[in-house]
Each structure stands twice: as C-alpha cells, then as structure tokens.
Amino acid sequence: MPCMTMIEAIRDALDVALAQDPEVTVFGQDVGFFGGVFRCTAGLQKKHGETRCFDTPISELGIVGAAIGMASYGLKPVVEIQFADYMYPAYDQIVSEAARLRFRSAGEFTCPMVIRMPTGGGIFGAQTHSQSPEALFTHVAGLKTVVPSNPHDAKGLLLAAIADPDPVIFLEPKRIYNGPFDGHHNRPVTAWRSHPLGEVPEGPYTLPLGQAVIRREGAALTVLAYGTMVHVALAAVQEGGIDAEVIDLRTLLPLDLETITTSVRKTRRCVVLHEATLTSGFGAELAALVQAECFWHLEAPVERVTGWDTPYPHTNEWDYFPGPARVAAACHRVLEVK
Structure with missing residues (x-):
C-alpha cells in the first residue's frame, strides 16, 4: 500500500x-x-x-x-x-x-x-x-x-x-x-x-461511522481520545509506563458506546482527553456516559484532560495543548485512588 x-x-x-x-x-x-x-x-x-x-x-x-x-x-x-x-x-x-x-x-x-x-x-x-x-x-x-x-x-x-x-x-x-x-x-x-x-489502500474502501478502534490494549485504565489527542495519549502511556487501553473514537456521533463501556468495565478507571476547552467540551458528555453506564464498575472518578478555558492563546499554543506529561499525571492520579 x-x-x-x-x-x-x-x-x-x-x-x-x-x-x-x-x-x-x-x-x-x-x-x-x-x-x-x-x-x-x-x-x-x-x-x-x-x-x-x-x-x-x-x-x-x-x-x-x-x-x-x-x-x-x-x-x-x-x-x-x-x-x-x-x-x-x-x-x-x-x-x-x-x-x-x-x-x-x-x-x-x-x-x-x-x-x-x-x-x-x-x-x-x-x-x-x-x-x-x-x-x-x-x-x-x-x-x-x-x-x-x-x-x-x-x-x-x-x-x-x-x-x-x-x-x-x-x-x-x-x-x-x-x-x-x-x-x-x-x-x-x-x-x-x-x-x-x-x-493507505488504493481505490475505494469505507470505514463504518460509529465504530471506535482500540489503538492500544491495557488492563488498568481506559483513555478515550480522538484526532490529534490519540497520538498524545499513546505517547503519555508509553512514557509513563501505564497499562492503559487507548480508544480512538473516530466518530463522535454516532458514538461507539459499546466499545467504550466494555473497556471501562474491564479497567474500572477512565481518563478523557481532548484539545478543546474543558467547560461543556465533548469530554463532559463522555464522562457523563461512562458514569451512567459503568457506575458500579468504576473505582475512581472519571478525569478530563483538555485545553484551557480561555480564548485560544497564540503565544502559548504548545502549552495550551494537553501534552504527555499532563495526560500521564492524570492517569496516575486516577490509578492512585483506592
């Protein structure tokens, strides 16, 4: 290819x-x-x-x-x-x-x-x-x-x-x-x-809308991400030595809730990652869905790692993005909850 x-x-x-x-x-x-x-x-x-x-x-x-x-x-x-x-x-x-x-x-x-x-x-x-x-x-x-x-x-x-x-x-x-x-x-x-x-394959092919994919399998924690943040999540768990399952949502609507809930019920912990601002971001919907569908399986609160609640900061662009250090720190906080 x-x-x-x-x-x-x-x-x-x-x-x-x-x-x-x-x-x-x-x-x-x-x-x-x-x-x-x-x-x-x-x-x-x-x-x-x-x-x-x-x-x-x-x-x-x-x-x-x-x-x-x-x-x-x-x-x-x-x-x-x-x-x-x-x-x-x-x-x-x-x-x-x-x-x-x-x-x-x-x-x-x-x-x-x-x-x-x-x-x-x-x-x-x-x-x-x-x-x-x-x-x-x-x-x-x-x-x-x-x-x-x-x-x-x-x-x-x-x-x-x-x-x-x-x-x-x-x-x-x-x-x-x-x-x-x-x-x-x-x-x-x-x-x-x-x-x-x-x-990339030559010629026509399609991928189904509404079907997430597991980019990395793990047992201790589920990380939900999409777009650029999938790469950040993979780097974070690799550098941090975290046994995390990283899910690339690919489609936000329709959302592959089955893949998400199956993973979270297995790992019992979840971190949500996106580049957009925190307040009312799509991560809030993901956190609410995980809490509603996996409440009796969760062993820690769902944590979000996102951009800042500010207008986009041109001069601090690369600090604004959630990076591997911020993501790894959030993962460790969730894993430390007993």
Whole structure:
C-alpha cells in the first residue's frame, strides 16, 4: 500500500468519490484552481472539470446554503470551510436547515452532504485559525461528526461520509495533516513534511461511522481520545509506563458506546482527553456516559484532560495543548485512588 499524509489521503478519497459517482461535487473557497489552502483538493479541478470541483465566493453561509439546496435535490456536495473557525456565519444553515431537513420533511427530503473543516491548533494560526468546535456539532440532532486520527481512517471515513444520506461534519486535525506528530514532546517534528504518516489502500474502501478502534490494549485504565489527542495519549502511556487501553473514537456521533463501556468495565478507571476547552467540551458528555453506564464498575472518578478555558492563546499554543506529561499525571492520579 502507498504511504500518504492525511492531506494526500483526503485528496485520494475525493478523487475516488468524484470518479465513481457523478452526483458528487467538491467546492469552497480556493478549492478549485489553487487546490485549497492546505492543498487537499490540488489537481481535482484539472482532472474532473470545473463543474465538479470549483471555487466559491468568500461566503460560508452561501457555500453551505448552496450545498443544502443541491443535496436536497439529489446531489452529494462535499464542501470545504477553510478553517473550522470560519464556520460560524454558516452555523444557522447547518443547524436549522441541514440537520433538520429529513425530520421537517417527514423523510421526503434528505441532505447527503459533507462539510470538511480543518480543526484544532498546531500551525501557529492564532485565535481565529485554531479552534476545536466539535461540541457545537455533537449537540445538534441530525448531524454526524467525524474526527480521524490518521490517513488510513481519513480516507475510509470520508468515503463513508460522502455515501451517507445525512449531513456529516468532517473535522480534520491540521496538526497531523502533513506528517508525523511528535506526541512524546508535544511539538512539531523537524522536516515533518517529508515523512508520510501511514499506509493507505488504493481505490475505494469505507470505514463504518460509529465504530471506535482500540489503538492500544491495557488492563488498568481506559483513555478515550480522538484526532490529534490519540497520538498524545499513546505517547503519555508509553512514557509513563501505564497499562492503559487507548480508544480512538473516530466518530463522535454516532458514538461507539459499546466499545467504550466494555473497556471501562474491564479497567474500572477512565481518563478523557481532548484539545478543546474543558467547560461543556465533548469530554463532559463522555464522562457523563461512562458514569451512567459503568457506575458500579468504576473505582475512581472519571478525569478530563483538555485545553484551557480561555480564548485560544497564540503565544502559548504548545502549552495550551494537553501534552504527555499532563495526560500521564492524570492517569496516575486516577490509578492512585483506592
């Protein structure tokens, strides 16, 4: 299998989808001729034509609104919001129209669209290019929310999202876009662009939405993570010598509660990890679900390790991220409860 970065895997998925389904269209700001700000769509317009992959005005509301109309009439638009931070002008369209179309039409219309967004920090993008807004989508009935952690999953999950009959929010962690992430030191790798991150099968394949995967088996503790934080969790438990089971959620909605509860009932302890702020983050939902489903098995409180409850701190970006030391410390605190 060829080795790819996540950007290359996403581009490959879009290329496959455009080739095999004439109803798929790809559009957004600069995604056509230029190939996207992160080059995820480079070459697609030249290969598939200007009606299949095209540029739009700088209007997130217009991009998403047009996609909803196209989806309701049978097309399968895949739109790119340049940064997840830019999606707020379109949030009403996403919540009030895309998420509700199937329900408000009693199933007469569906909305098979994907909204791709680079998410999270790690590229020194400051406050308006670094947010992690996944909780704003997981709160909305009618949406699916996906966060891959590696190129193989990115391609398979994106193809599954494009085939899904309902709207999917596809969040792409840009800290691991271009190559390996140094989870051990919580900082970028030198010359990171030159080293692919993973093997990716050629041609079409899908991974089921709503199915987590165990990245590391363990018996003493369960760590729940997604996106970039999966790599941080793996580094933390390795460095800390912790017998932890690390679960990559992959899809936040639908959530694979069975895999989570099976693991926690076995290990009897749980740490939840994400890059977004603590208060009302998705980790709060995970902690509540674990407590409700595994109460009689738990031997310690569920602990969360997250970003700070502050606006995104550009100058302290790499201190803001939960790093291996913070994660390992939380794991040891949970393990010490008798």
